[in-house]
Amino acid sequence: MRTPFGPLNIVYRILAARLGEVRALEEVYHLRSVWNFVAVFAATIVVPGIVLTWYGFAGIRAEQRAGTAEVSREAEIVSNALYGDIESYFQSFENATLNRMKSGRSLTSSLAEMSDVLRVVFVFDNEGRMVAPFVRDLPSDPSATDLFAMPRWQEAWGAELGQDWARAADRYAALAREAPGLREQGHAVFARGRVLAREGDAGAAELAWNEVLRQYPTVRDPWGFRLGDLARLRLGEQRLAREPAVGAALLRQLVEDLLSGAMVMGQGGEPAVARRALDLLAGKVDPDWLARTRGRLGERSDQLYWSSALLEELDRLGTRGRLFRTEFGVFYYWRTEQALWVTTSTDDDQYLFALDLPGLVAQLGVRAERAAGPDSEVRAILVAPSSSSEGGALSRRTLSRWLDGWAIEVLPRDPEALAARQNERWRRGVGIILLSAVMISVGLVLTARLLRRELAAAREKSDFAARVSHELRSPLTQIRLKAEALQLGLATTDASRDQHYDVIVRESERLSRLIDNMLDFSAIERGLKKYTMRPGDLGQTVGRAVESALVAMEMRGMHVDVEIPEDLPPVSHDPEAVSQVVTNLLSNAAKYGRDAGWIGVRVSVESGEVRVTISDRGIGIDPQEQGKIFQEYYRSLDPRARQRKGTGLGLTIVKYIVEAHDGRVTLESAIGSGSTFTLHFPVRPPRADAHP
């Protein structure tokens, strides 16, 4: 079958139209509307479809990138927020410290006000000596143990144990005079005071302790107690019994002095002395002061504990050099195993703050945990220097400004879910696009087929116009020729006159059949065709139709075999319409089976239907065309069939009429061996006035 879509063909037809060929003109006109249609289709569906698909893919890709970017952005935000939080954590510590330094308040007490992980603050002088709140160990005194080994000391100590107070006092006095060093002398004086007190001579005891205070205030006993402190404790205690107010004042002063002075790290007895003094004061002084002071003492003891614990690290760092880049109000951070050290300075002093590192890390860890909300796709963690990073971090930021080696990392909260969501997004997007692409393609294919059919129909229609004019003209010409011949008396014999009349009759019949078909088809096309159904003998109707065509058939040299049984069941039908069907089929059989000269007409009853079979032994029909020949205007492409005139309407009308009778038409045919058309009419009564 030639394709009406072939580009060469189209060019050829356009040229033909330019040259004025009527059919080509119509085709081109039709083509133009087809092209318009194509253009509109392209403009409204194909191009937008392609553009949409393109944008769809770009959109998904962008969305995916955006998804990743969104998470990265969130990670960035969380990371920045956490960093800022940590910065402000340290900032608030620094500010609290600076404020204190500016206001001149001591930096060595109420440490929690500056930071809750601040454990101890060391104060150094410009020479790098620790001056507060502690001092480093005193140089060890080699004579410390000697004192107690001295025979005189043992003598005195023995008397004291035996509660021989007078003798003990005497021995200690002698020792005080004879002892080689201040330390021994001081001890002896103090011990003398002690036994005098036991003896009951309070005045003498006080004299002795006051002497200790004057002469040996800083001498320490082997347990680290300062003799001066011990003497003040004793004096206070003693006074408390006689003159409570004076005694309390003395003890309070002792405690204040102890708390504001530097204590000795590692061996200091100061906290114990202060605690003892506070115990003595219980119930005798303002309870608020007592509680406050106990708190201060507790804090100082804690600091002492921490400073001892950190001493080794502090010694390793050294208290000069790079740890002490001092500049007023500038804070330098230095990390060791247990502590985060911070240094700063004023003009006179250098300060060293020790922050409890595990405590600090725990604090920052809590901040990290809180940095991203519970719904966030990400979470922040604090990464220790030793631990290897978890991998897959979306962002990493070191805390080197404060915590050398530590970092904050932001990770996807659930990496698998994140990846799955990305995949899902991609799949859904692609699915939608593919679906629309498939729909557009289906639309395209359907439209192309529609166009093809349109074009074929256009061709058929234009063929039809040509055919009809030809079909009309040739019988008319024949009739006119014969009529003129008769008029002019050119037919001289009876036989030739009869022949002229026959032609006129035959061609008139052909003309009226043609016009009938066209009118019928036009009525059918507009849905106006109606049939009047009556139950009756279909065989008779067929027989009459064959009979009226018989003469014409025989004149064409066709032999018609007719086989119609008598007692057929009645079939509801429109006899005129059925006649037209039979006439059309007979006419085709004659046209396309002329050379064989035989037509068979058979009516039979089979499986509940009356069948009308019209056969010929003519040119036959290509199986590929058998489905198409019932379409309107369709004419076979077989050149042998094309030699015969026709409009392509006959079979369309046949099919229409039979279907209006609730029947159907079947065809058996093969090229070269003839065709058999069978009409199947159901015996049950069909609807009245039916159309298909």
Ligand code: ADP
């Ligand atoms: P027309 O005969 O006017 O062309 P029809 O609708 O009657 O139109 O038939 C359509 C086509 O079917 C014909 O062009 C012809 O090619 C084919 N055809 C119809 N009847 C026969 C037949 N008996 N033998 C061979 N071809 C036939």
